Amino acid sequence: MMDFIYQAQSPRVVFGRGALQHLEREIDALGARRALVLSTPPQATAAHALAERLGERAAGVFSKAVMHVPIESAQAAREVARQCQADCAIALGGGSTIGLGKALALTSGLPIVAIPTTYAGSEMTPIYGITEAGLKKTGRDPRVLPRTVLYDPLLSSTLPVGLSVCSGLNAIAHAAEGLYASDSNPILDLMAEDGVRALVQALPVLHQQPQQAEARAQALYGAWLCGSVLGQVSMALHHKLCHTLGGSFNLPHAETHSVVLPHALAFNLGHAPVAAQRLARAMGIGSPANVPGALWDLARDLGAPTSLRELGLSAEDVDTASALAMTQQYPNPRPLTHRAVRHLLQQAHEGIRPS
Template sequence: MVGSFVYGGLPTRVVFGSGTLARLPDEVARLEARRVLVLTTPHQAVEGERVVRLLGDLAAGVYCGAVMHTPAEVTRDAMETLQGAGADCVVSLGGGSTIGLGKALALRTGVNQIAVPTTYAGSEMTPILGETKDGLKTTVRTLDVLPETVIYDVDLTLSLPVGLTGTSGINAIAHAVEALYAQDRNPIVSLMAEEGIRALAAALPRIVERPSDAEARAEALYGAWLCGSCLGTVGMALHHKLCHTLGGSFDLPHAETHTVVLPHAAAYNSAAAPEALARVATALGVADAPQGLFDLAGSVGAKRALKDLGMAEAGIEQAADLAVKNPYWNPRPVDRAAIRDLIARAWAGDRPVAA
């Protein structure tokens, strides 16, 4: 029997397919924008120039300084470029770092955003912005940072390195896992979550074997869209709190951190959310969800230990202290000793334990 629930669909326009980047000028016109600043990371500056050529006279240039965790000083620098160019719209081409910068600019100026994701992070579908200042990462949730339009172009993901493909995809799966046991979960989001996990879990190993497999790339991007929609619609729990703590305080890579932590967070919550974890297991095609997530990370060649991402063992205690400070809602109470043990296992790369 279906009980009472609340579902709020988010007002983002989605354009999905192969070759859809060519529709960017039309999408800019729909927003009635006059000057467009293209945002990228330094690594994707060349791709940003391609977008400038596509936009023609609409383009106000490229800002290619986006970095992980949206540091306040980078946002200030980008603001100067935005205002100096007189731009009323940004096109964020890239992953969570670039899309996060676009959101930070929108929060401060109200500019329209068109996100063109080239990874599977899912940030483009959320009204959530995480920013880092003085070594601490904080999040804000407001429709003011939700992109107006998202263009998913499968062709742009064909060159995504296999390593980043795996960790970015598991990062997306994390959104769906937590959506299944979210405090405000609902049947619609749960359907999207299970389908998103299934699509990504099926596609990622195929991409590792054949990176140019367009069909697998399309299924992965479809799964990422679903998982990102879950993240944007319901609240997250312990896993995301841990990853924000670790990423912001220890400057760990975002997707890789999610990949390491997810099996352990799922194991922590498995007894408190058995139906949710059973649905995760079904979507993965395994008997045990935390073990299946750990094995999926291994199958795509991802690192499975925080120590391998550059975190010192001395940081375990600090991370535990930060994780229990202002904790997110979680189906299982957040216990400092148990969280410390979880982080220690994730640091060492041990298999998850449902303690």
């Protein structure tokens, strides 16, 4: 048995089909009376409908959340919250909207109720990101962790199939890197393994039947587990590469995770045999050595992108991205060299199946 430190750190979680009906109760439980509802522009209609339903409990709607939380959008949300005298915020959406909620919480102290509609998992982490002058700065702060999370699988049934698949693979990436994190513990390993199992079972069903309620619930359950892992341990090479590709080359978040994960695991799992065994067990495959290839096959079979080239990364960018990914040191099961990282990114760029 390994030595470990475990400290529970979680928002209050309300999970279930129709969980959104409990929102008023959860706002009251926070002692709040005037909620500012946050969303992206495409989810503005849902945000306004929610505010209308809340009646006097709603202070307003701010529907300008965008990817990577530009500081201007965080400042604008804070100003709207001040003007409408909001005493809490409701983040209805994926990682972009929840990220805006976190930025608001960081500077205003407002409690956040998160209602996730993707599988990205941000609602379970104290990690925030704010982009200023083209540079995304990330940090950890307990103040940004939502106070309450309402997981309602009905809300994710409108998520397009392609994004559902990539978002689910994004969640699997959190669990996979959690399984070989230097600061993990047995509880998080259990969560990671079950999170991967739930998602690997649910995604093929969603691909065929996007409205299948049980598969939506199973995927969201997996997203909760994987997000919990992300929030509590250090991530390694895979997340570093995706952060670089998203932040510096503007590649789409979930799709980038889908492409890079099999390659990052092919690089790392030989140096993390226990993690490889747990992933193989969760995925229902016999040999741990087949995990990267099986994940690549899963992504391809479910119509997810398999190359960075199709996401818009140029051949020249592979060099720059490799250099950028090597600029900071971070724990990784396998020692990193520029040559090896470049090779990994080249394989991912071309969409070659890892063997």
